[in-house]
Amino acid sequence: MTQSFPSLRRAVFLASEEIAVAVEDLWFAYREGKWILHGVNLQVPAGGFWAIMGPSGAGKTTLMRILAGLLPFPRGQVFLLGHPLQGKPEPGLRRIIGYIPQQLGLVRGLTALENVLLGSLARHPGWRTALGFFPRAEIERAMELLELLDLADKAGEKVFRLSGGERQRVAIARTLMQDPQLILADEFVSDLDLPRAAQVLAFVHRLARERGLTVILNLHELQLVQEFADHVVILKEGQVVFESPALDLSWPLFREIMEGKR
Amino acid sequence: MSAKRLDVHGTLRDMEWRRWRELGFSLGLVALLAGLLNGMGFFEAGRLIQGGVNLARFAREMFPPDVRILPTIAGALVETLQMAFAGTLLGFLLSFPLGVLGSRALFPAGVVAVVRFLVAALRTVPSLLWAVLMVIVVGLGPLAGTLALAFYTVGYLAKLYAELFEAIDPEILEAMRGVGAKRRHLIRFVLWPESANVILSQLLFMLEYNVRASTVLGLVGAGGIGFYMQAYLGTMAYSRLTTVLLAVLLLVIGMDALSAWIRRRYLLQP
Numbered sequence: 063m064t065q066s067f068p069s070l071r072r073a074v075f076l077a078s079e080e081i082a083v084a085v086e087d088l089w090f091a092y093r094e095g096k097w098i099l100h101g102v103n104l105q106v107p108a109g110g111f112w113a114i115m116g117p118s119g120a121g122k123t124t125l126m127r128i129l130a131g132l133l134p135f136p137r138g139q140v141f142l143l144g145h146p147l148q149g150k151p152e153p154g155l156r157r158i159i160g161y162i163p164q165q166l167g168l169v170r171g172l173t174a175l176e177n178v179l180l181g182s183l184a185r186h187p188g189w190r191t192a193l194g195f196f197p198r199a200e201i202e203r204a205m206e207l208l209e210l211l212d213l214a215d216k217a218g219e220k221v222f223r224l225s226g227g228e229r230q231r232v233a234i235a236r237t238l239m240q241d242p243q244l245i246l247a248d249e250f251v252s253d254l255d256l257p258r259a260a261q262v263l264a265f266v267h268r269l270a271r272e273r274g275l276t277v278i279l280n281l282h283e284l285q286l287v288q289e290f291a292d293h294v295v296i297l298k299e300g301q302v303v304f305e306s307p308a309l310d311l312s313w314p315l316f317r318e319i320m321e322g323k324r
Numbered sequence: 325m326s327a328k329r330l331d332v333h334g335t336l337r338d339m340e341w342r343r344w345r346e347l348g349f350s351l352g353l354v355a356l357l358a359g360l361l362n363g364m365g366f367f368e369a370g371r372l373i374q375g376g377v378n379l380a381r382f383a384r385e386m387f388p389p390d391v392r393i394l395p396t397i398a399g400a401l402v403e404t405l406q407m408a409f410a411g412t413l414l415g416f417l418l419s420f421p422l423g424v425l426g427s428r429a430l431f432p433a434g435v436v437a438v439v440r441f442l443v444a445a446l447r448t449v450p451s452l453l454w455a456v457l458m459v460i461v462v463g464l465g466p467l468a469g470t471l472a473l474a475f476y477t478v479g480y481l482a483k484l485y486a487e488l489f490e491a492i493d494p495e496i497l498e499a500m501r502g503v504g505a506k507r508r509h510l511i512r513f514v515l516w517p518e519s520a521n522v523i524l525s526q527l528l529f530m531l532e533y534n535v536r537a538s539t540v541l542g543l544v545g546a547g548g549i550g551f552y553m554q555a556y557l558g559t560m561a562y563s564r565l566t567t568v569l570l571a572v573l574l575l576v577i578g579m580d581a582l583s584a585w586i587r588r589r590y591l592l593q594p
């Protein structure tokens with residue numbers, strides 16, 4: 063196929079670093095012929111704080127896993143911070159993407175501190191860390207992060223003994239330990255009650271602003287979206303059906319979209 | 325609607341019918357057992373009576389136990405225990421990597437299939453046969469017994485570990501891949517801490533089993549107390565045999581108590 067001039071220009075645009083995440087006509091199926099994502103398009107500017115909403119089974123988690131470089135996709139293009147994503151991301155790219163799965167993916171039998179230290183593995187992939195020896199500087203950084211998240215006194219506690227909110231903060235600390243430029247979080251506050259969820263989001267929001275991080279979150283609660291996100295995308299049956307600044311999405315409009323009247 | 329009314333008579337009849345079927349099934353089983361035993365000569369009166377007489381004489385000769393041999397067998401008892409410990413530990417050291425190689429969460433299907441076949445093959449050989457094989461390979465003595473226990477242990481533990489590792493929450497593995505962890509990190513920081521409790525628990529079970537199993541390995545010359553069992557049985561020194569059996573009983577009870585203590589001490593919390 064010949065590549066026409068405008069599409070080449072478009073490719074250059076998508077690969078620019080102004081756009082933190084660019085998704086072009088993304089298709090995905092877990093099983094042959096059963097498409098979960100049909101032609102998703104997204105452009106998240108660097109420094110954006112975006113929320114993805116949508117009914118259960120819409121493909122939100124699937125989209126997150128693809129953006130995190132954990133699922134290879136058959137059709138379409140994804141650019142992360144200007145780098146094209148094809149197959150497994152190379153370590154350099156991997157390192158700057160922080161992914162927090164819905165159930166957090168913490169190792170319950172390790173302490174909070176050890177879980178946070180795991181965030182530094184991309185910097186130290188060798189056998190030393192595999193034997194459990196981390197550089198002193200990394201341990202100090204992990205402690206600082208735990209302090210920042212008000213968890214210093216829980217550092218030595220195994221994760222299965224921590225409360226839901228404490229685990230959430232451990233997961234955030236582990237992600238920050240990666241020193242990411244992009245954070246992808248899959249409904250990671252949905253197990254918390256609203257005030258606690260708002261607390262966690264406020265923290266992530268402030269941190270993202272301070273450090274200039276781009277954040278994409280899957281969220282269920284419109285209140286949280288309106289309060290924290292600057293932009294919202296609604297995904298339905300694997301397609302983007304709505305996109306606007308978060309404050310433009312009102313309750314009636316949200317209900318209308320979710321109930322399929324638009 | 326009348327067809328849907330509760331049919332009390334019918335329900336009762338069904339229940340009774342089921343009872344009769346259960347009864348018939350039980351009687352059938354008893355008849356099968358009787359037939360099998362009969363085929364082996366269990367119901368021949370002469371044999372039964374002779375058996376009772378033999379048992380009585382045997383029991384008379386077994387008591388009182390001859391405790392003068394205790395110093396003689398003490399060394400063999402210790403050797404039995406050493407074989408059980410060493411065999412279990414060696415088996416564990418081989419089982420862990422095989423369990424890792426045999427779990428689909430970490431390795432491609434081809435590797436997994438080969439490893440699982442190998443482990444299944446190990447499992448089909450009973451521990452006493454392993455002992456015979458090892459005596460042929462490394463000669464008489466406790467080394468043969470230890471290796472026999474190790475192979476037998478691998479057959480079980482490697483399978484249990486592979487299944488344990490496959491049951492690990494895929495989200496944790498995904499999160500770890502997300503932070504750029506390599507396979508060696510997954511083993512150290514996910515497989516091990518997520519399954520350490522179960523691993524320790526199964527290891528204790530295996531140790532208890534191996535203490536019992538190691539007492540008979542001496543029958544084929546693979547070391548330990550079994551040597552004296554065979555010797556006293558062969559020379560009809562039954563009062564000495566009694567001492568050996570009581571010593572083994574104490575050993576097994578002691579081992580079970582020790583592992584119960586370890587369980588209580590280390591495994592109560594999840």
Ligand SMILES: Nc1ncnc2c1ncn2[C@@H]1O[C@H](COP(=O)(O)OP(=O)(O)OP(=O)(O)O)[C@@H](O)[C@H]1O
Nearest residue numbers: 092093098116117118119120121122123124125249
């Ligand atoms: N590993 C998988 N294998 C096969 N099908 C899957 C798999 N994971 C998800 N699916 C299917 O893909 C579709 C989208 O799932 P996904 O988890 O992305 O939805 P979601 O929008 O995150 O939903 P929720 O809000 O309930 O978390 C669903 O129909 C689901 O059944």
Ligand SMILES: [Mg+2]
Nearest residue numbers: 122123124164
């Ligand atoms: Mg989901």
